[in-house]
Amino acid sequence: MGILERKEKQREEIRKMILEASMQLFVKEGFENVSIRKIADLIEYSPTTLYIYFKDKNEILFHLCEMGFERMIASNLALVQIENPIDRLYVLGENYINFGLENPEYYDLMFIQNAPMKTIREQNVGHWPNGDVALETLKHIIQECMDKKLIQTGDVATISMAVWAVAHGLVSLAIRQRLERLVEPDKVVKSMHESISWMINTLKKA
Amino acid sequence: MGILERKEKQREEIRKMILEASMQLFVKEGFENVSIRKIADLIEYSPTTLYIYFKDKNEILFHLCEMGFERMIASNLALVQIENPIDRLYVLGENYINFGLENPEYYDLMFIQNAPMKTIREQNVGHWPNGDVALETLKHIIQECMDKKLIQTGDVATISMAVWAVAHGLVSLAIRQRLERLVEPDKVVKSMHESISWMINTLKKA
DNA sequence: TTCGATTTATTAACACTGTTCATTATATTT
DNA sequence: AAATATAATGAACAGTGTTAATAAATCGAA
Numbered sequence: 001m002g003i004l005e006r007k008e009k010q011r012e013e014i015r016k017m018i019l020e021a022s023m024q025l026f027v028k029e030g031f032e033n034v035s036i037r038k039i040a041d042l043i044e045y046s047p048t049t050l051y052i053y054f055k056d057k058n059e060i061l062f063h064l065c066e067m068g069f070e071r072m073i074a075s076n077l078a079l080v081q082i083e084n085p086i087d088r089l090y091v092l093g094e095n096y097i098n099f100g101l102e103n104p105e106y107y108d109l110m111f112i113q114n115a116p117m118k119t120i121r122e123q124n125v126g127h128w129p130n131g132d133v134a135l136e137t138l139k140h141i142i143q144e145c146m147d148k149k150l151i152q153t154g155d156v157a158t159i160s161m162a163v164w165a166v167a168h169g170l171v172s173l174a175i176r177q178r179l180e181r182l183v184e185p186d187k188v189v190k191s192m193h194e195s196i197s198w199m200i201n202t203l204k205k206a
Numbered sequence: 207m208g209i210l211e212r213k214e215k216q217r218e219e220i221r222k223m224i225l226e227a228s229m230q231l232f233v234k235e236g237f238e239n240v241s242i243r244k245i246a247d248l249i250e251y252s253p254t255t256l257y258i259y260f261k262d263k264n265e266i267l268f269h270l271c272e273m274g275f276e277r278m279i280a281s282n283l284a285l286v287q288i289e290n291p292i293d294r295l296y297v298l299g300e301n302y303i304n305f306g307l308e309n310p311e312y313y314d315l316m317f318i319q320n321a322p323m324k325t326i327r328e329q330n331v332g333h334w335p336n337g338d339v340a341l342e343t344l345k346h347i348i349q350e351c352m353d354k355k356l357i358q359t360g361d362v363a364t365i366s367m368a369v370w371a372v373a374h375g376l377v378s379l380a381i382r383q384r385l386e387r388l389v390e391p392d393k394v395v396k397s398m399h400e401s402i403s404w405m406i407n408t409l410k411k412a
Numbered sequence: 413t414t415c416g417a418t419t420t421a422t423t424a425a426c427a428c429t430g431t432t433c434a435t436t437a438t439a440t441t442t
Numbered sequence: 443a444a445a446t447a448t449a450a451t452g453a454a455c456a457g458t459g460t461t462a463a464t465a466a467a468t469c470g471a472a
Binding site for chain 1: 317318319320323327334337338341345361363364365366367368370371372373374375376378379382383384385387388389397398400401404405408409411
């Protein structure tokens with residue numbers, strides 16, 4: 001069965017080519033400029049060929065989204081060295097904001113666009129590999145904070161939700177140019193960090 | 207100069223027709239199904255005619271967005287009867303969540319999509335009539351809470367930002383199907399309300 | 413009222429988009 | 443070598459926003 005294996009490998013390599021070309025377009029020209037035809041041009045295949053390797057564009061975007069999560073997860077690797085879970089939560093929040101502001105295109109795909117979730121619902125039987133990992137990190141830290149009586153106890157999922165909501169609210173309003181309606185544009189980033197600090201502090205006191 | 211006046215009125219009427227047709231499509235078929243050609247079909251004009259009355263599609267979407275804010279503002283009219291500003295803040299938050307969950311399409315346009323902001327930057331000399339009104343309401347309540355020493359004092363804009371971030375974070379993650387990754391789908395709405403309560407309560411205690 | 417100018421509306425077209433189908437080319441198996 | 447399975451493609455469908463050139467209607471002045 002070495003032939004089937006090699007075939008499978010070839011198939012996987014072309015899938016990789018397609019995803020890498022997509023990512024290249026994505027980071028260079030932004031989300032809206034990723035089109036099937038442009039990807040095909042870049043790898044010098046016909047547009048229809050992409051449909052042999054991916055069901056549709058949403059599936060490609062889903063994989064780009066997963067790559068975004070890989071980046072985000074990588075940026076949080078150093079967290080394990082922080083023993084105090086509240087400090088860890090704080091850095092997680094800071095990292096989240098920085099990631100969003102530095103990679104707005106990825107952030108968009110990971111937390112705003114519908115496309116990737118469509119693929120999850122239609123194909124992956126509801127599995128969101130990297131996304132779920134990232135959320136587990138958050139829940140785990142909150143749980144540890146609660147175990148060590150550092151924050152008020154309660155439903156982990158609900159508290160995680162509130163924390164995530166603050167961070168996501170800030171980033172998504174920022175990258176969609178809504179925050180500068182409330183704060184002077186050059187003070188937006190500073191205020192965002194202050195908001196995160198405020199939230200973590202109120203969590204502590206409670 | 208009665209003729210010019212009448213001409214202006216006719217012009218305004220056709221603009222209204224276009225916007226009403228857009229809104230009809232918008233609420234019936236959703237954001238993605240609003241196209242210049244469909245609007246034109248509905249009012250029985252040619253697609254190019256719309257460009258005589260609006261600069262581009264973004265400008266039409268901007269007006270739909272403003273209509274969304276009118277709805278939201280209307281849903282907050284009863285707020286003036288609540289004398290305690292913290293109670294008012296709480297109801298504002300509840301209304302915000304309910305509005306977002308009940309009008310996801312409008313919410314999208316008002317707080318997520320880029321299109322309306324493009325028009326604001328390019329044309330309206332940076333003026334966002336109804337959007338700014340809605341944000342003023344929030345800031346005003348926060349200011350009143352601070353004046354009456356009901357919450358910790360600080361920069362009004364920054365605190366408003368944190369409060370807005372929680373509410374927007376919850377709604378936008380919910381309508382983009384991200385929250386059900388953290389909480390069981392049938393418990394999402396309940397948890398959202400709990401998160402809002404939690405935030406207002408921690409504001410109080412501080 | 414007729415002529416010229418201005419405004420309004422339309423047709424045709426451009427340059428795209430995602431996606432599908434029928435056909436060709438390639439590779440594998442019998 | 444012939445038959446079969448796989449991979450790749452060209453052409454086309456049905457749509458998108460937008461623009462330029464053209465036709466129709468309206469208006470102000472002679």
